[in-house]
Amino acid sequence: MGIGIFFNVPAHGHINPTLPIVNELVKRGETIIYYSTEEFREKIEKTGAKYKPYSFSLSQGPTPSGNFVKLAGMLLKATEEVMSKEMGYIKKLKPDYIIHDSMTPWGKHMAKYLGIKAVNTTSTFVFSGETTDKVDKFRNKILKMALEAGIDQIFDIVTIKRRLKVEYGVNSKIMDLFRNQEDLNIVFSSLQFQPDGAKLGDKFLFVGPSIYDRKDASDFSFGNIEDRKLVYISLGTIANERLDFYRECIKAFSKSEFNVLISIGSKVNKKQLGVVPSNIHIETYVPQIEVLKRANLFISHGGMNSVNEALYFGVPLLILPQQSEQVMVAKRVEELGAGICITKKDIDSEYLLEKSVYIMESRSFYESAGKIGEDFRETGGYKAGTDAILNYVTDDLH
The missing domain is CATH 3.40.50.2000 (Glycogen Phosphorylase B;)
Structure with a gap:
């Protein structure tokens, strides 16, 4: 050996x-x-x-x-x-x-x-x-x-x-x-x-993508977010200190019919986001694989690992790239019809909600994400x- x-x-x-x-x-x-x-x-x-x-x-x-x-x-x-x-x-x-x-x-x-x-x-x-x-x-x-x-x-x-x-x-x-x-x-x-x-x-x-049980420690429960469509939001682990973005997301979905799960990482204090509506859940960490098995939309930074995991489970994406290489990933997702790429100037609550609803109401995004996911699994x-x-x-x- x-x-x-x-x-x-x-x-x-x-x-x-x-x-x-x-x-x-x-x-x-x-x-x-x-x-x-x-x-x-x-x-x-x-x-x-x-x-x-x-x-x-x-x-x-x-x-x-x-x-x-x-x-x-x-x-x-x-x-x-x-x-x-x-x-x-x-x-x-x-x-x-x-x-x-x-x-x-x-x-x-x-x-x-x-x-x-x-x-x-x-x-x-x-x-x-x-x-x-x-x-x-x-x-x-x-x-x-x-x-x-x-x-x-x-x-x-x-x-x-x-x-x-x-x-x-x-x-x-x-x-x-x-x-x-x-x-x-x-x-x-x-x-x-x-x-x-x-x-x-x-x-x-x-x-x-390498999808397997990473055995990450977590006491996260899905009990209170499984009754409606789920929007998952995460900017990854590096450039995730974006209070402005999280606040616009909260504003966008506060009166929506969706459950929203926002993973903010350990660098942002939850208290800075104030009181949030009952359909919005703020966490420092979530078991991403398990979340993506249930999610209807992933609003992401476009990190390759996160995008791969989303597409593996057929989840379409709304991508806000934070780095140059993430622009490449986002453009490829958009090119294949599995999501939409947005820019920093698009960080507006009305725009975020509009694009999110558009993706979740369009069968084509799920079909495209599903095809890529099938390709990944094979x-x-x-x-x-x-x-x-x-x-x-x-x-x-x-």
């Missing part, structure tokens, strides 16, 4: 999709050492993997500002630190393979340096030239981001790239920092949902992903 290292970005949207595969690998006798931060230790250890902390802070993950140039600098610094601080331990461990997230270049380059196989896992759209063209003026935005990042940031990027090349032979383009593709790439989506998926080739295996799931990983990494072991 093999030993695998798993490098990931410490963010719910990146970690959650990988947990079923990690759990399945452990069940099949593999030893997995999973690098992350303390926040995710419990859920990682529940899979049977061995948690190992990064030796520095990566807790912020991709920045809410969406500046890819600043993020590139952060990823390069992280790559240098992980390779310098963890190389000794990993050499001594002698792993058989490395699995890494698409946004952890240190995983790709660690495997290359050690001469072992590596597998990429992708929890977003596959980031290709064709995909980036789907975002209006994408290249101009990158240039603007570089100017915003400043000359010091650009100098740091160039300097670290030079050091990595000299020390470890790392020589990758800036855009590769967000892709880190391997000969096997596990994508937690479907070929149908991926923009230009047919152009990607056979190195990409689409296994669909992709093979985490067991197909596990099979592919083991077949790939054990070719040279047995």
